[in-house]
Amino acid sequence: MRFNHLDLNLLVALDVLLEEQNITRAAERLHMTQSATSGVLGRLRTFFEDELLVQVGRKMQPTPYALELAKPVREVLLTIRSSITTKQVFDPASSKRNFKLMASDYLITVLFSQVIQKIHDQAPNITFDMIAPSDADLLVRGEIDLMIVPERYIIAGHPSQLLFEEDYVCVVWQGNTLVGDHLSLEQYMDLGHISVGLGRTRHLSIEDWFMNQYGFNRRLEVITHDFNTLPQLVIGTQRVATMHRRLALLYAQYLPLRILPAPVHIPPLREFMLWHRSMDGDPMHRWLRERIQEFIARVDAAKPSIAKRDTFHPK
Template identity: 75%
Template sequence: MRFHHLDLNLLVALDVLLEEQNITRTAERLHMTQSATSGVLGRLRTFFEDELLVQVGRRMQPTPYALELAGPVREVLLTIRSSITARRVFDPAASKRHFRLVTSDYLISVLFAQVIQRIHRQAPGVTFEMLSPGDNSSELLIRGEVDLMIVPERYRIDDHPAQLLFEEDHVCVVWRDNPEVGDSLSLEQYLAMGHISVGFGRNRHLSIEDWIMNQYGVKRRLEVITNDFNTLAQLLVGTPRLATMHRRLAQLYARYLPLRILPTPMKIPLMGEYMLWHRSMDGDPMLKWLRGRIRDCIQDIDLPVT
């Protein structure tokens, strides 16, 4: 298909070239030879009258004009995918849709284990890929490479839809036989104890560290930093340490491990967990259906036991 003498298939190649900035990797992703990929780059340079990618040492670096093109090109491709090529027939039971989601192991444990069970009964052909949150998670959503992100409110992305899924509070968790802790914790005791926390990404972002610093101007004594929420409870057993955890996850693990759950000595604000998706996918019927099933599931989980 051509538009103003531009083969629109070349936009797909341009998008990958600007992301990879490497002929070999681009060729692999496009299932083309390196020579054919170099030829595509040559045609793009001719059309746009710009080098687009220039060799700097061993790397290819995008020109200023190429950087200007990157966003609009990605938007065009996302619009084509969501508005033109996506099937409008809505039949979850027959769907073979593959969803890519960014979500923490905490949410997989307390929510998505049940979501996936339910969806398998209603739409057995639907498959999932769960990606851990990282430094590039927002970029993945902006580029349309993931269908949905479920993250705390502070990670919402401007200009893309978001919906509050639920609110979560935090509790303190200790080993049931910890001799240093009674039925409650003072702030002084909380700060004096050794803590186990979770760090994410290259910068080792800690779960509630920013809030404690901003509120009290103090640091916890971190003795163990793990890389996921599910290991927090396991690392507490047999130690005098303390972890500050999501209440739902703490209650889940307290069923299986010798743990005690205590209120935090300071009031930590409720944490809102939001679903985020690319604005071009706002009308996608299968994605809308998935969001509805996730909402239904968290509401059922939170129903009081009678």
């Protein structure tokens, strides 16, 4: 199909070329040979009267005009996908939709493992790709359908909805001889801690917050890469892990753990569901969001509580 003498299929190739900035990788994604992909780039250069990608050493870099084209090209493709190629009548029982969801291992464990199970009963042919938190631009580029993130990671210009609030508790091994059924601030600071380092930069989950609010750092003895290993790493040690309540309660059913109120006041974590604005009216996408919200509402209604006492607040 052509529009103003432009083969619209070339826009798909242009989008991939501008993202990969590499002929070989772009060819793999487009399921084309390198020579054919180079030919497509030549046709694009002719139409736009611009080099679009230029070789600089061993890398290709987009021209200024190519950088201007990147966003509108992606927006056009997303609009076509959501409003033209997507069926507006959604039958869960027969749909073969694939959803790409970005969420932490904590959320997969306490939320999506059960949501997917429930969805299978109504839509057995729907499939899921669970993607670890990484580049939020994946949502901006429309490469994922949904992401669940803390409030600070909300992306302006795209719809979002509060899913739930989560507080933090302290977890120790049942055999920990340094802690009884109550954890004081002094004990908390004397214990060795286990924390999570997230992403490529190994950003520690709540260390910055501790320093900013209380002016002290915890004594970190173990840093792991995901939330699910936190409760496992306290077993057989005198260490403590500060972690999400839902995850702690889940693991306490299977491991010899004690769950204690945190001796410091940690504001609750607010988890938001985000999606690309082009998906806002997609009936299949909306159906999935509603199923997630329904599940959270049922879980929250039955959530057990842990008493909060002797909690230290900064002056």
